[in-house]
Amino acid sequence: MRINSLKDPFLILIVDDDSFIRMQLRFCLEKEGYWISEAQNGEEAIALCQTLRPDVVLLDAMMTGMNGFKCCSQLRIIPDWQHIPILMITGLEDQTSVDRAFEAGASDYITKPIHLAVMRQRVKKSLEQSQLHQKLEMANQELQRSASTDELTQVANRRHFEEHLKQVWRSMMRERLPLSLILCDVDFFKSYNDTYGPQTGDRCLYEVAQFIKSEAKRSTDLVARYGGEEFAVILPNTSASGSAHVAAIICSAIQTLNIPHINSKVSARVTISAGVATEIPSEHSSYEELIAMADKSLYQAKAEGRNCFRHYNQQFVPIKPLHYFLNHKQSPAVGQTTI
Template structure:
C-alpha cells in the first residue's frame, strides 16, 4: 500500500544537540516535518501543540527522562498517543521491558543505524495512519447505528442510551431533565390519502423542522417510533421545555404542509412535555410515561398544542413508597378552545 508521508510530523526529543540535529536533517531529507524538543518538558508541551504522527524519544534525558515523558503522554492522551520510537543506548532486558510496558512501540539503539531507523519510521507512521482511519471508520459505523435511516435524526436506540446517560448526569449534578414527545396529528389519515411514500416524505420534513428548532448541542431530536418524535432536553426546566414545545408546534404549523383530511387542512403536531429532577427513587421510564400522559391530554384537548406535566418529588408521607410521585399539570395551548 502506497503511503504519502510528506505531511507527516515527527517530534524529536533529545538533550544531545548533535544527535538531535543529525536526526532532524536526516528526517527532513526523507520528506518529514520535524519538531525539535531539547528536553522532556519541552517534548510534553510540543506534543500537544503539533500532534505529531511519531515521537522519537531519547531514553536518557535530565530532569524528565524518556520513560517518564512516555508515561505522562499515555495518561494525558487517554489511548490516542502517536507511536513512540525510543532512541537508547540501553539494551539490558530490564530497560527494554520497561520501555514496552509504558507504551513504547519500538526502539533503536545508539549509534543509530540509519537504514533501520528509516524503515521503522515509515512502518510506524503508516501503522498510525491506518489506525486513525480505522477509528474514524468505526466511529462513522457506530453513528450509523444510532441514526434513523428515513428521517436522519437519532433513532430509538440512541434515545434510550441518551436518556439513561442524561438521567444519570442529572441525578449526580442535581440538574433538571425534560422530555418532549411529539406526534403528527391524524397521520394515518395522511397516509390513507397520499400513500405511504408521501407519508415518509412528511416524516422527513417534520424531522427537519424539529431539528431546526433545537439549538443547544446537548438537546437531541429522536424518532421515537412511527410518527412520534422525542426531544431530550438536559438541564432544562419545565418552563424552558414549554417554550421549546411551543416553538415546535408553531414551526410545524407555519410550514403549512397540506393535509386535506385534517381539521385545519395542514400537518400539525401535538406535544407532551414532562420535566423531573432525576432521583434514585424514579426511573427514566417514569419521565417517558409522564410525557406520554401529557401527549394524551394534548390530543384530548384538540391537538396542535402541547400539554406539560412536572413530576413532583414525593412528600415525606409518600417517601416510603418507591417511585411515588404526584403530577401537577401546567397546560398550554396554541389553539385555545372556545
C-alpha cells in the same frame, strides 16, 4: 493523528539535545519523504506536539533537564495521544532503559548507536500500525453511530433513546434534579403521506426532526425518532416550566417551516402536537412512568384539537405565535408548577 495521502507526508518530531544526532536523523528521514520538526528538550517537545500534532515522535531517553521518560509520560496525557507512536532512543543493550521506556508509554524503542536502516523500518512499521489502528477506530465509531442513529431523520433512534433515558434517569436521581420528556407527533401525517407521496413524507419527517434537534440546544439534550412520525426530546435538569417553554417554541415554530399540508384539519401547513412530562427521579418512580405521562399528555393534546401541547396534569395550553415566545422570556405555561 490524520490519515495521510501521498500528497500529505507524515510529520516526524525528532527530540534530542544533541544537534549532530538530530541532523543525522533529519537527513535520513527526509530522504524517505517525511516532514521533519525538531526539539532540543522535553519541554519544547511537549509544546510542539500540542501545536504541530506530529505523526511520530523520536525521543531520546537521556537528555538534560526533562528526560525522555518523563517527556513520554507527559505526552501520553495529551488528549487523543494514547495511540500516537513514540519511539524511544535508548542505550545499547540497556534492559532497564527499555523497560522504563515502555512503562512511560513508548510504542517501540531504538538502541544506540542508531542503525539508520533499522530506524527507518521501525518508523515505517509504527506508522503503518498507527494508521491501521485509526482506520479501525473510525470504522468502529461509524458503526456505533449507525447503530444509534435513525437512518431517515439522522437523529437518535428508539434504541439509543431508551439507553440514554435510562442513563439520564439514574444521573438525575443521584443529583435530585428534574428530568423532562417531550413526545411530539406530526399532525395528520397519514393524510400527508397519502396526499404528497412517501418520498415527500420522508423529507417532511427529516425536516421536522432536524428542526426539533436545532431547538434542543444543550449537549445533554437528546432528540430521537420515537417511532413513525413521533419524536422524543429528553431534557435533563429541566423544570416543568422550562420544558413547557421548549415544547411551545417547537410546536409554534414548526409552522414557520411552511411545509404545505392541504388536507390538514388544523392548518394549511404541517403542524405537530406534543405531550410533556416532568419528574424528579426517585427509587419509587421509573423512566417508564415518565414516558407514560408524556404519552398521555400527547394523547390529550391531540384529542383537544392538535397543533398544541399539554403538560401532564396541567391545563391545556394553546399554541401562540412564535414571535410571542421570542419576545417574552417567561414560560408560556403561565402559573405552571415548577418541580
